[in-house]
Amino acid sequence: MTDTSTGRASVVILGGGYGGINAAKALDDVADVTLVDPREAFVHNVAAWRALVEPEWLDRIFLPYGQLLARGRFVRDRAVAVDGRRVTLASGDVLEPDYLVLATGSSYPFPAKVEELDVASARSRVRAAHEALLGADRALIVGAGPAGLELAGEIKAFFPDKEVTIADISEDILTGPYDQDLRDELRRQLAALGVELRLGSALSELPGTPPATLGPVRIATQDGQELVADIWFRAFGVHPHSEYLADGSLSDRRDERGYVRVDEHLRLAGETQIFALGDVADADRDMAGIASAQAKLVVANITALITGAGELAGYDRFPPMIAIPLGPEGGAGFIGDGVAGAATIAELKGRHMIVDRYAELFDAVPDVVG
Secondary structure (H helix, E strand, O other): OOEOOOOEOEEEEEOOOHHHHHHHHHHOOOOEEEEEEOOOEEEOHHHHHHHHHOHHHHHHHEEEHHHOOOOOEEEEOOEEEEEOOEEEEOOOOEEOOOEEEEOOOEEOOOOOOOOOOOHHHHHHHHHHHHHHHHOOOEEEEEOOOHHHHHHHHHHHHHOOOOEEEEEEOOOOOOOOOOOHHHHHHHHHHHHHHOOEEEEOOOEOOOOOOOOOOOOOEEEEEOOOOEEEEOEEEEOOOOEEOOHHHOOOOOHHHEOOOOOEOEOOOOEEOOOOOEEEOHHHEOOOOOOHHHHHHHHHHHHHHHHHHHHOOOOOOOOOOOOOOEEEEOOOOOEEEEEOOEEEOHHHHHHHHHOOOOHHHHHOOOOOOOOOOO
8 A cells, every 4th residue: 555654655575586676666666665585695597607617706696685775675575475465475464555566576596586585595506516517527508598608618617628518409500590600600619618519319317416417427328329427507487476476366367387477568467557578478588687687667657657747668678688697708799780709798798797887776875675
């Protein structure tokens, strides 16, 4: 409900990922914002692979939620049920805001994303994976999408003597709406780094050794080949976090994969004051930059609804733009009208992994921290 002490509309944002923090920060001046997330700090997952190979980056990728909002509040909790705009948290608390934003994101295999809710445990797990990688001579990466390619590049950039193999059922790397010239450039650089590609055949099963741990890996492919390594990483398997909608009045707003269906304004179909963005929504691809762009549109639309000024903005899907570093100085991407090479990707992302941009968001001295 509207905060009677301030006269401002209330907004609850579920999820403190890239979309959630950008929406919360931008709405902090115009609404009574509550950001809900079970973790104590935002994790800058864009730099997760760099932190794996160079743990000094762990000091830069965890940003406490308590430093995000100057006026609003952060609640460390988790939504277990959402029925209309009524949000029930794991603690038993109930929130009923004027506007609700679903920004709960998705899960992805460690260490691209960490499951631990406190910073100390998350850092400890990444450091353990780093030590395991140090002890391995051969690394296997299952998945030739952006995450798998980037991880391979990071390992070879920092540990050039290690053998790195990428395996995928697809006939080529980087499936999706990308130009073949981009795949060719990435393959050229991967070959120059000494990364082996084993494509076009499924694994008979996943390795029995837990991923990101040191241990013997020996697995067959369905075409009769064998893959041998000392450590392996899973680089596939995105699952949107929308389970809190399963039993309420909004259960039919999820598709068969669990993504939340949204309209052209990023509102849940049939709803006027409930929005969804980022990885949990079906509006676009699952990328940090896209989630941040969607946050801007949701902020503009909520602001328009609060003030009664202006029309709601519509969302246009992003063109197939992407930037894939292969270590600090390598990589390729599709930016604008063509393929960008290593120098451009290093400048845009590879050297700094965009850490400063997100650190700047967390500069508030909050009035209230919940």
